[in-house]
Amino acid sequence: IVTYNILVNAFCKTRKMDRAFGLLNRMRKEGQRPTFQTYTTIIDGFIRAGDIKMALEMVHQMKKAGCKPSTATYNVMMYGLVQDGQMNRAVAIIDEMVLAGITPNERSYTILMEGYACIGELGNAYKFFKKMKEDGLKADIVSYGALLKACCKAGRMQSALAVLHEMNSAGVERNLFIYNILLDGWAQRGDMWEAAEVLHQMCKEGHHPDIYTYTSFINACCKAGDMKRAMETVADMKRTGVEPNIKTYTTLVHGWASASYPEKALACYHEMKEAGLKPD
RNA sequence: GCCCACGAUAGCCGAG
Numbered sequence: 001i002v003t004y005n006i007l008v009n010a011f012c013k014t015r016k017m018d019r020a021f022g023l024l025n026r027m028r029k030e031g032q033r034p035t036f037q038t039y040t041t042i043i044d045g046f047i048r049a050g051d052i053k054m055a056l057e058m059v060h061q062m063k064k065a066g067c068k069p070s071t072a073t074y075n076v077m078m079y080g081l082v083q084d085g086q087m088n089r090a091v092a093i094i095d096e097m098v099l100a101g102i103t104p105n106e107r108s109y110t111i112l113m114e115g116y117a118c119i120g121e122l123g124n125a126y127k128f129f130k131k132m133k134e135d136g137l138k139a140d141i142v143s144y145g146a147l148l149k150a151c152c153k154a155g156r157m158q159s160a161l162a163v164l165h166e167m168n169s170a171g172v173e174r175n176l177f178i179y180n181i182l183l184d185g186w187a188q189r190g191d192m193w194e195a196a197e198v199l200h201q202m203c204k205e206g207h208h209p210d211i212y213t214y215t216s217f218i219n220a221c222c223k224a225g226d227m228k229r230a231m232e233t234v235a236d237m238k239r240t241g242v243e244p245n246i247k248t249y250t251t252l253v254h255g256w257a258s259a260s261y262p263e264k265a266l267a268c269y270h271e272m273k274e275a276g277l278k279p280d
Numbered sequence: 281g282c283c284c285a286c287g288a289u290a291g292c293c294g295a296g
Contacts, residue, residue: 001284002283002284003284004284005284005285006284007284008284008285009284009285012285035284035285036285037284037285038284038285039285040285040286041284041285041286042285043285043286044285044286047286070285070286071286072285072286073285073286074286075285075286075287076285076286077286078286078287079286079287082287105286106287107286107287108286108287109287110287110288111286111287113287114287114288117288140287141288142287142288143287143288144288145287145288145289146287146288148288149288149289176289177288177289178288178289179289180288180289180290181288181289182289183289183290184289184290187290210289210290211290212289212290213289213290214290215290215291216289216290216291217290218290218291219290219291222291245290245291246291246292247290247291247292248290248291249291250291250292250293251290251291251292252291253291253292254291254292255291280292280293
């Protein structure tokens with residue numbers, strides 16, 4: 001059964017839902033009982049394919065087969081609804097879980113927080129952050145990341161700093177994701193100075209900037225109109241072995257174009273093609 | 281605690 005599950009998972013991850021589904025039927029025919037993991041994997045596959053209806057249908061089949069949906073099953077459903085922008089339905093799943101006697105875990109709440117973070121609803125994100133703690137769950141680094149992103153998206157950078165502070169008190173170490181979210185928060189506001197400060201601090205603490213860090217920072221420079229600094233950053237990243245990708249170049253092309261230097265924009269565009277990247 | 285399932289970061293454009 002574990003072997004089957006691994007196979008089913010492989011098919012789902014490569015978007016071959018028909019084959020995954022076929023395998024499920026084969027398991028049934030051979031008299032093997034698919035486990036709750038099997039079902040959850042398939043439901044996850046449908047969710048990632050954007051097919052909420054089929055995902056719900058599978059939940060139904062799962063229950064009919066006498067398999068109890070687990071926390072992960074509910075999490076997957078919430079994730080799908082969140083991706084689809086159906087926050088209210090996603091939130092309703094929490095109540096459904098509780099009614100079914102299933103306990104939400106930190107991921108359950110983090111999924112909802114992420115959803116609210118994406119639309120800049122800090123208040124709601126925070127609401128579930130609190131709820132998580134009320135349930136006696138410990139916020140992990142991903143949960144803090146979601147809260148941080150909510151602050152950044154809402155433009156509440158002071159609150160973002162407060163979140164970092166709380167992480168410290170909770171003894172949760174910052175990682176590259178955390179720094180990148182924060183740096184991007186400043187970048188979105190065109191504050192390359194604060195962004196530079198974050199970049200400086202992360203390096204000081206031994207974190208190596210990655211493609212996300214650099215691209216966000218370049219974006220900050222472009223927004224602030226400092227194309228010189230943007231180009232210097234490109235040089236920096238190459239020097240540290242981080243190759244600019246399509247997004248990095250698009251940021252630059254856009255930056256030069258907004259600064260009314262179409263010829264510079266074109267030069268970046270050519271450089272991108274020479275680097276073997278296809279414009280998208 | 282670990283094993284087969286679930287959550288996090290960047291650009292432009294389009295759609296609304």
